[in-house]
Amino acid sequence: MSEPSATQRLSPLHAVHEALGAAFTDFAGWQMPVRYSSDLAEHHAVRTAAGIFDISHMAEIGVDGPDAAAFLDAALAGRLSAMLPGKAKYSLVLNEAGGIVDDLIVYRMTDTSYLVVANASNRFAVVEALQHRAGGFDVAIDDRTEQIALIAVQGPASVAVLAATAGLAIDGLDDLKYYAWGSGTFAGVDLMVARTGYTGEDGFELYVPVEHAAALWAALTAAGEPLGLVPCGLAARDTLRLEAGMPLYGHELGLSIQPVQAGLGRVVVTDKPAFVGRDAILAGPADGAPVLVGLQADGKRAARAEYPVYSGDTLVGEITSGALSPTLGYPIAMAFVAPEVSALGTVLDLDVRGTRIPATVVALPFYSRS
Amino acid sequence: MSAVPADLQYTAEHEWVRLDGDVATVGITQYAADALGDVVYVDLPKVGAALTSGSIVGEVESTKSVGELYAPLDGEVVEANSAVVDAPETINSDPYGEGWLVKVRVSSTPTLLSADEYRALIGE
Numbered sequence: 256m257s258e259p260s261a262t263q264r265l266s267p268l269h270a271v272h273e274a275l276g277a278a279f280t281d282f283a284g285w286q287m288p289v290r291y292s293s294d295l296a297e298h299h300a301v302r303t304a305a306g307i308f309d310i311s312h313m314a315e316i317g318v319d320g321p322d323a324a325a326f327l328d329a330a331l332a333g334r335l336s337a338m339l340p341g342k343a344k345y346s347l348v349l350n351e352a353g354g355i356v357d358d359l360i361v362y363r364m365t366d367t368s369y370l371v372v373a374n375a376s377n378r379f380a381v382v383e384a385l386q387h388r389a390g391g392f393d394v395a396i397d398d399r400t401e402q403i404a405l406i407a408v409q410g411p412a413s414v415a416v417l418a419a420t421a422g423l424a425i426d427g428l429d430d431l432k433y434y435a436w437g438s439g440t441f442a443g444v445d446l447m448v449a450r451t452g453y454t455g456e457d458g459f460e461l462y463v464p465v466e467h468a469a470a471l472w473a474a475l476t477a478a479g480e481p482l483g484l485v486p487c488g489l490a491a492r493d494t495l496r497l498e499a500g501m502p503l504y505g506h507e508l509g510l511s512i513q514p515v516q517a518g519l520g521r522v523v524v525t526d527k528p529a530f531v532g533r534d535a536i537l538a539g540p541a542d543g544a545p546v547l548v549g550l551q552a553d554g555k556r557a558a559r560a561e562y563p564v565y566s567g568d569t570l571v572g573e574i575t576s577g578a579l580s581p582t583l584g585y586p587i588a589m590a591f592v593a594p595e596v597s598a599l600g601t602v603l604d605l606d607v608r609g610t611r612i613p614a615t616v617v618a619l620p621f622y623s624r625s
Numbered sequence: 626m627s628a629v630p631a632d633l634q635y636t637a638e639h640e641w642v643r644l645d646g647d648v649a650t651v652g653i654t655q656y657a658a659d660a661l662g663d664v665v666y667v668d669l670p671k672v673g674a675a676l677t678s679g680s681i682v683g684e685v686e687s688t689k690s691v692g693e694l695y696a697p698l699d700g701e702v703v704e705a706n707s708a709v710v711d712a713p714e715t716i717n718s719d720p721y722g723e724g725w726l727v728k729v730r731v732s733s734t735p736t737l738l739s740a741d742e743y744r745a746l747i748g749e
Contacts, residue, residue, distance in 0.1 A: 278659070293717075294688045295663040490662055490689045555666040559691065578688055579665045608684070608691070 266311040267404045267465035271472055275486055282489060283376035285312040290488040297491035298581040301454050304483025305410035307475055308492055314378035315403045315462065316371040316385065320394035323367050329530050330388040331361070332514065332523040338363045343434045343451055347514055347522055348373075348384050349532030353540075354510040355517070357381050358502065360451055362436050370447075370462075372405075374504045388531060404468030408475060409458030409495075411624075412482045417448070417459060419478035423471070433457075441471050453492060455499025456624055494578050497587065500549060500620030506560055506575040507547055507589055513540045516591070517547045518619065545572055545591035549621060550603065552614040555579055557586040558605040565604040565611065566596045574605065580621060587621045588614065627656035627749060630721055634735075635743035638695040641721060642737055649735070651697055652725040653685060653716060656747045661687040664713040669694070669705040669726055676700055676729060678736075683726070685716065694726065698735035704728040 264285045266272070272279070277288035288309060290297060300306050318327060324336035332347040340363045348356035357377035362370040373381040378400060385396045408416055417428060425431070425439035425448050436449035444467045452458035463471050476484065493503070502508050507517050513536065514523050523536055552558070557579045564572040572592030580587045588605070596603060599618060604611040633641045639657035643650040658664065666686040676682055676696035683694035705727050709715050716724040738746065 289689070290662055293663050295665075298688070494688055556668075557666070557686065579686075581688060 264312070266309050267468045268309045268311060268406075268472055271469050272309065272486075277486070277488060280489060282312060283374070285375055287312055288486070288488040290490050291486045294488070294490040294494065295581050297485055297487040298494050300483060300485045301410040301456055301487060301491065301495055302582055303411070305408060305412040305416050305458075305479055306454075306487035306491065307472065307479060307484055308407040308409065308487050309404075309472070310407050310460070310492075311404040311465070311468065312375035313405050314373040314375060314381065314398065314400045315405070316373060316382055317397040317399055318369040318371055318385065318394060319367060319397065320392070321367055322392040322394045323369055326389060326392040326394045327361065327369060328527055329392070330385055331359070332530065332532065333361070334524040334527050335361055335363070335369065340365050341435055341437070343436055343449055345434075345522060347519065348381055349514070349523075349530075349536070350510060351532060351535060353513045353532045353535030353538075355504075355508045355512055355514060356384055356510065358504055358508055360449075362447070362449060377504060384531075402465060404463050404465045406461045406463065406468065406472055406475065407452055407458060408461070408479070408484070409452045409454040410456050410484070412479070412484065413456070413458045415482055416475060416479040416484055419482070420474050421478065422474055441467060441474070446471075453499075453501055454495040455501070455620060455622055456495075493576075494581055497576050497578055497589070498580055498582055498620065498622035500589070502547075502589075503576060513544070516540055516544055543594065546594050546597045547575070548590055548592055548597050549617045549619040550574075550577075550588045550590055550605065550614040551617045551621070552586040552588075552605065552612050554586065554612070556607055556610075556612060558588045558607050558612065558614070562608075563606040564590050564592055565606060566601075567604075571596045571603065582622055586612075586614070589619070627654065627659060627747065628721070629654070629656075629740050629744045629747075629749070631740045633721065633740060634737035635740065635746075636695065636697045636737060637746060638697070640695065640697045642697050642735070644731070647731050648703065649698060649700065649729045649731050650725050651727050651729060652720055653692070653694070654743070655720045656749075657685075657692060658717050658720045658724075661685060661692050662689045663687050664716040667710050667713045667716070667726070669710065670702050672702050672705055674702045676702065685713075697737065698729065698731055699733045700729040700731040702727050703730050
């Protein structure tokens, strides 16, 4: 339990969370809600109805200019030039060694305009990388994190929640595809609504000017409560994304990890003009470099990040994230392990604070919505 | 605000102790339970185990994190709460009642905090 320090940033919705009685945690220098009532209740609400999350700590970076598409193809791992306006794509910022600087969602606004959404912890690294890589391109990089609040509504009732929200009008809400975004207005203010998320459920992320965030949160909550929507904190967000097999930077992703090791080889497009990290990606990670696997165990005792993984008496890897899965009822984890013990069905031992717990390598994700 | 019942004693590791003759009932405080979040797994010392004040004797695990259970005093475990092992959420819903963890026959006079001292420790 840490006290707020002078360096901590507060969300534009901070007063809303305080009024709701949230417990807070420091996340990448931001004071963010970790829970409002119960991690498990919040988790289950997202799986069965809906949850509303404040993720305003995420970084929004505008990339605008005649060369925006070519620039992003050179600066990022994917082929963003091939994406149509109105769409979103998961992508990566790589370093020259092919390591991961951050994972991103990139939205194409127009032919010459994109919005890059980065992790709070990597905001400045991403801005710096983009600025550094922009030389020779006619493009402007604009960090809008302080101007934009981000509210996620996630869960099977999400469409109904948005449709019922007073004052919220979204173009083509019913037809909005997963990994697409649409324009909308809330009480006369323009906003962007994307069908994206980090929970493994249907859901939306609403980008709104900070000064209108509290009113939008209130309207969404008022419409959503009768449908089972509850406010959700970062604890539930973490267990939801883990069940969905989604990586978290600093756990499954990092500067010394190539995308292919984390199962993200498909995110890197190599048959495009030069991009940062290309040579290292083509060379591939070192022989024997660890690979990310899913692990499933019996009982109720979960392995946590940094716990060792053994095959017999041999140390073969380390847990990156782990929890007792609220939806599945058994312990799940992701881990980097030696490739020779990464095959599905391999039984490994997790060292849970001195006790060996057997776990089986299973396919990711652990949970998929039906 | 976390409840800190005046009739209990406390440790800096966020355990509470109710002394009844030479038997102490031990649990974790509401402050600790709230900080952990939903408790999903409890590991308790076995009946007959000898406890040494300050040593780690069990675990209280939530979806989010792991809390260690420290022996608040010297003694021998005479009862472990099997109901709380089966239903760990009781620690969140009733930390000072049904959510008790172990009963210990005390072998030396423990050094514990008063409710006021514990309240000051957690800043309430």
